[in-house]
Amino acid sequence: MTSLRIAVLGPGGVGGMLAVLLARQGHTVTCLARPGTAKHLDEHGLRLSSARFGELAAEVGGAERLTGPVDVLLVTTKATSLDEALERVPADVLGHAVVVPLLNGVEHLTALRERYPAARVVAGTIRVFASRPEPGVIRHDGQLVAVQLAPGGEELADALTAAGVDAAVRADEAGLLWDKLCFLAPMALLTTRAGTPLGPVRDQHGDELTAVITEVAAVAEAEGAASDPAATRDFTWSLPDGMRSSMERDSDEGNPTELEAIGGAVLRAADRHGVDVPVTRAIVEELRARLG
Ligand SMILES: NC(=O)c1ccc[n+]([C@@H]2O[C@H](COP(=O)([O-])OP(=O)(O)OC[C@H]3O[C@@H](n4cnc5c(N)ncnc54)[C@H](OP(=O)(O)O)[C@@H]3O)[C@@H](O)[C@H]2O)c1
Structure with missing residues (x-):
């Protein structure tokens, strides 16, 4: 499988969990976060404690801002911090990347498409119970971790499937x-x-x-x-x-x-x-x- 360059904007419960699972598959994962979190993750990586996956650790990059090209940007902040967080991702650096928001709700798709006209913004949802009890630590409760992606998300769906996530692409956004x-x-x-x-x-x-x-x-x-x-x-x-x-x-x-x-x-x-x-x-x- 191709190794992807993946940025995760907002490495909390959802983003941090996927960051660990994808990094352990050999993908290059950079977490875009506020200064304290970015520094912590860059120095210590991420740990995942999961009923389904066990205790896992992964090295990830931590950065305050996207500075180089990526294949995929996962957007996993809460809606309440989305606008502020997107300042970390300049449109000209993001270029033609695939952008996959996993936030609950529907209106962020339009906002992302307006902000990143050259990118391919692919709708996504995740069903999981995940949290970030402390910096660098992600907790996954139960067995459920299911991601659905709209067309355009095939490569990410393959990477997630290989990482043990129940991932699928469905046609109707x-x-x-x-x-x-x-x-x-x-x-x-x-x-x-x-x-x-x-x-x-x-x-x-x-x-x-x-x-x-x-x-x-x-x-x-x-x-x-x-x-x-x-x-x-x-x-x-x-x-x-x-x-x-x-x-x-x-x-x-x-x-x-x-x-x-x-x-x-x-x-x-x-x-x-x-x-x-x-x-x-x-x-x-x-x-x-x-x-x-
Ligand atoms: N958690 C779940 O089980 C679950 C399940 C399904 C859907 N969802 C949806 O997924 C989305 C994310 O939820 P979550 O539970 O993963 O949230 P979360 O644990 O609170 O994680 C959000 C992350 O965003 C980061 N953040 C906040 N402001 C930022 C900024 N300005 N720049 C960069 N990063 C910033 C936080 O950083 P710090 O770590 O530094 O605070 C945190 O790591 C929500 O829309 C939620 O409804 C969540």
Whole structure:
């Protein structure tokens, strides 16, 4: 397999985990990060503690800015720090690279395509439970690590598959992005509003959760994605009671949340298509007022 030059912008839970797995396959991985993190990673590399992969370490480069060509740029910041982080990646240095954002949400694709017109921006999603408990250390909970990429992501998908990730390319970009949001947005919005894991939300606000699942599915359809709200509901009801969303976790810890990238994006898409989403709108408005 070809050795790829890969830059990872935002080497946290998601980016750090993929950085370790790809670097161990012989790809040249440079993590683009804030000064302290960049220095730490450059000097000490990254460690991954994973139920699926075991204890792994990898040498990676750490840099504050992209200074040379790469084949692939993985964008793995949170939405709240995306604009600031992109300052580290000048368009003329990035050139024709493949850019794969793995953020939750849908609106970052347009922003990236405007900013990097010469690059090939390929939609992607990841399903995983990963976190960065301390600098240079990544924790992966459970067995799940599944990446979906739109066409253009074939080479990266091969590299990820070889690294042990469940990676696939699928043709429909809208379906890929909205499949994730159809499940994530209802679960994130309701757990964040309640300040609890999923179990109590299902018990106490099951009707609202179902209503939001139905509304987001209607928006997805309007965006050109096939959706199956009954299947999303079944899946949501099959998950453990203790499941938390990262939005609820961020809110609980007083960190900025991805409310706009997830809930705000659903409302804006609904407005574009004239889809009525009263339950979702009320919850997003309540959270906007509360979280600022
Ligand atoms: N974690 C998951 O299990 C998971 C699953 C599916 C989807 N997602 C999505 O994936 C995205 C990333 O989530 P995450 O959990 O991996 O986030 P995270 O652990 O908080 O990692 C974000 C990384 O971005 C870095 N960063 C922040 N500001 C930066 C800047 N200005 N320049 C460069 N780097 C900067 C942080 O650096 P420091 O290390 O220096 O703080 C951190 O390493 C989100 O959209 C999330 O919703 C996450």
